Amino acid sequence: NAGVTQTPKFRILKIGQSMTLQCTQDMNHNYMYWYRQDPGMGLKLIYYSVGAGITDKGEVPNGYNVSRSTTEDFPLRLELAAPSQTSVYFCASSPRETAYEQYFGPGTRLTVT
Amino acid sequence: KQEVTQIPAALSVPEGENLVLNCSFTDSAIYNLQWFRQDPGKGLTSLLLIQSSQREQTSGRLNASLDKSSGRSTLYIAASQPGDSATYLCAVRQQTGANNLFFGTGTRLTVIP
Numbered sequence: 001n002a003g004v005t006q007t008p009k010f011r012i013l014k015i016g017q018s019m020t021l022q023c024t025q026d027m028n029h030n031y032m033y034w035y036r037q038d039p040g041m042g043l044k045l046i047y048y049s050v051g052a053g054i055t056d057k058g059e060v061p062n063g064y065n066v067s068r069s070t071t072e073d074f075p076l077r078l079e080l081a082a083p084s085q086t087s088v089y090f091c092a093s094s095p096r097e098t099a100y101e102q103y104f105g106p107g108t109r110l111t112v113t
Numbered sequence: 114k115q116e117v118t119q120i121p122a123a124l125s126v127p128e129g130e131n132l133v134l135n136c137s138f139t140d141s142a143i144y145n146l147q148w149f150r151q152d153p154g155k156g157l158t159s160l161l162l163i164q165s166s167q168r169e170q171t172s173g174r175l176n177a178s179l180d181k182s183s184g185r186s187t188l189y190i191a192a193s194q195p196g197d198s199a200t201y202l203c204a205v206r207q208q209t210g211a212n213n214l215f216f217g218t219g220t221r222l223t224v225i226p
Contacts, residue, residue, distance in 0.1 A: 004156075040218065041218055042117065042204075042217050043157075043202075043204075044216075045214065048213075058213060090157065092157075101147060101159045101162050102159070102214060103159065104157040104158075104159075105156055106156040107154075107156050
């Protein structure tokens with residue numbers, strides 16, 4: 001199993017540009033999550049999904065959108081990039097039950113200038 | 114709102130020492146608590162998961178304890194090695210809105226050879 005994979009690893013965007021961060025997991029997990037980690041801070045939840053076709057907002061959803069058309073993929077969309085979105089983005093997944101661990105991808109480092 | 118605090122923010126120890134990392138949380142109504150390791154520029158690796166009904170979990174040289182009523186968890190690392198150098202994060206999952214993990218800001222550990 002590859003686990004949770006994310007692309008790209010690094011990206012620099014200009015203000016106002018848009019992009020999609022890709023996340024794929026091959027563990028057949030129903031739950032998937034997007035977090036952002038700002039320097040020296042803990043991770044904060046952006047969006048999550050409990051299964052294909054179902055998404056919900058986390059703590060910091062503004063400026064982002066998600067979709068979940070398949071169990072494996074959970075892309076995160078930035079429509080109008082702003083400097084405040086400079087961060088490291090982590091995708092995670094977990095099995096159906098909340099008692100289980102979350103498994104994280106390697107992250108995408110995004111800089112908006 | 115759940116607040117998770119980790120003290121100290123940074124710790125340096127000589128190789129071979131035993132050490133304790135601390136995690137405290139403000140809302141004791143948690144479902145579980147998870148300890149992660151994060152290497153520079155990398156994703157998070159899950160170390161230990163403690164359910165709210167458990168008092169401790171052990172994996173190799175690592176032992177995590179949980180005192181839910183006092184809002185505290187500790188991660189004990191025995192016989193530290195330079196390879197243990199990393200940032201250690203704790204995260205709690207609430208009983209309500211159980212899809213969100215609340216993260217601490219981490220303890221950056223350096224083990225000096």
